[in-house]
Amino acid sequence: MHSINKIGKTFWYSTPVSVTDRPILGMVAGKNKTLMIDAGNSEDHANYFLEELLKREVPNPDIVVLTHWHWDHIFGLSGLSHTVSIASKETKKEIEKLLPLSWSDEALDARVREGSEIEFCAKAIKEEYKDHRDITIVLPDVTFEKRVEIDLGGVTCIVQHVGGDHAADSAVIYIKEEKILFLGDCIYPDIFSEKDNYTIKETLRLLDELESFEADTYIPSHQKPISKEEFNQEAVKLRSIAKYTESCNGDKEKIMKEYEKYVKRELTEDEKETIVNFVNGY
Structure with a gap:
């Protein structure tokens, strides 16, 4: 509750x-x-x-x-x-x-x-x-x-x-x-x-x-509630995925590869879902 x-x-x-x-x-x-x-x-x-x-x-x-x-x-x-x-x-x-x-x-x-x-x-x-x-x-x-x-x-x-x-x-x-x-x-x-x-x-x-x-x-x-640092991390994630969605012409697999190279690790479920959301809106 x-x-x-x-x-x-x-x-x-x-x-x-x-x-x-x-x-x-x-x-x-x-x-x-x-x-x-x-x-x-x-x-x-x-x-x-x-x-x-x-x-x-x-x-x-x-x-x-x-x-x-x-x-x-x-x-x-x-x-x-x-x-x-x-x-x-x-x-x-x-x-x-x-x-x-x-x-x-x-x-x-x-x-x-x-x-x-x-x-x-x-x-x-x-x-x-x-x-x-x-x-x-x-x-x-x-x-x-x-x-x-x-x-x-x-x-x-x-x-x-x-x-x-x-x-x-x-x-x-x-x-x-x-x-x-x-x-x-x-x-x-x-x-x-x-x-x-x-x-x-x-x-x-x-x-x-x-x-x-x-x-x-x-x-x-x-x-x-989230801190300034947590908000900034969320903003960077959204901006980066938006940028890769644009440069990859909405191609989900390409965006995932580019974003994975950018973060230098496996993607989280949240990141994968955000990528799908941007692809859907492209």
């Missing part, structure tokens, strides 16, 4: 749960206001986080920021009616498309068959909502285009739209005084197309934007 952890003086987070696809939720506690990052994949998920933080004398949030429109980051918003919700304009547009949908097993299965939903998400929704299917889609109260800066009192959050292959509406949250960059899912591949994929141009553009932040800690929503 979850654990609750703290980084620095003002940032708290809950760890992810893979079986129900619960992402990391974050909380930034300023002197004047408290800001929550992502609303969770259900009201239960959001409520668990808030209850655990109240035990640690962290107040309920005044503001909740959504990193992107995917269900596991927004379905808890209906339980946060006393907060002001903020998202990019693109995120609001995507959430609006969910308003008419049914979330019954039958409706989920039908969307998987027609290709508008993926099996992974349908399965996780059924797992998270075993006892009921009371899902209310709520639109964000406030939208922004590129960037918004929020002063919580002694700590500042910069929310910036960055996009990426995983979700074009992705935003990151930079907690300035803590040097924490909350990545959400932006650095993950597109898992919603016929084949999981990274595209060269979009990956390189995204990395340029992420590297413009002076961060010491990075938070990818479905893993553990």
Whole structure:
């Protein structure tokens, strides 16, 4: 199950749960206001986080920021009616498309068959909502285009739209005084197309934007927080594989040989999967 952890003086987070696809939720506690990052994949998920933080004398949030429109980051918003919700304009547009949908097993299965939903998400929704299917889609109260800066009192959050292959509406949250960059899912591949994929141009553009932040800690929503060194290693891997995908014209075997020469060892499963993702997106 979850654990609750703290980084620095003002940032708290809950760890992810893979079986129900619960992402990391974050909380930034300023002197004047408290800001929550992502609303969770259900009201239960959001409520668990808030209850655990109240035990640690962290107040309920005044503001909740959504990193992107995917269900596991927004379905808890209906339980946060006393907060002001903020998202990019693109995120609001995507959430609006969910308003008419049914979330019954039958409706989920039908969307998987027609290709508008993926099996992974349908399965996780059924797992998270075993006892009921009371899902209310709520639109964000406030939208922004590129960037918004929020002063919580002694700590500042910069929310910036960055996009990426995983979700074009992705935003990151930079907690300035803590040097924490909350990545959400932006650095993950597109898992919603016929084949999981990274595209060269979009990956390189995204990395340029992420590297413009002076961060010491990075938070990818479905893993553990990583250090600057670990993020840099991930960025070098993505940039290198993107370069070899381009120079080898998307030929998987050639890319693997070139990348193996570059790293001077056998490739890890993660590296092989990343190469396949770039080949799929070439």
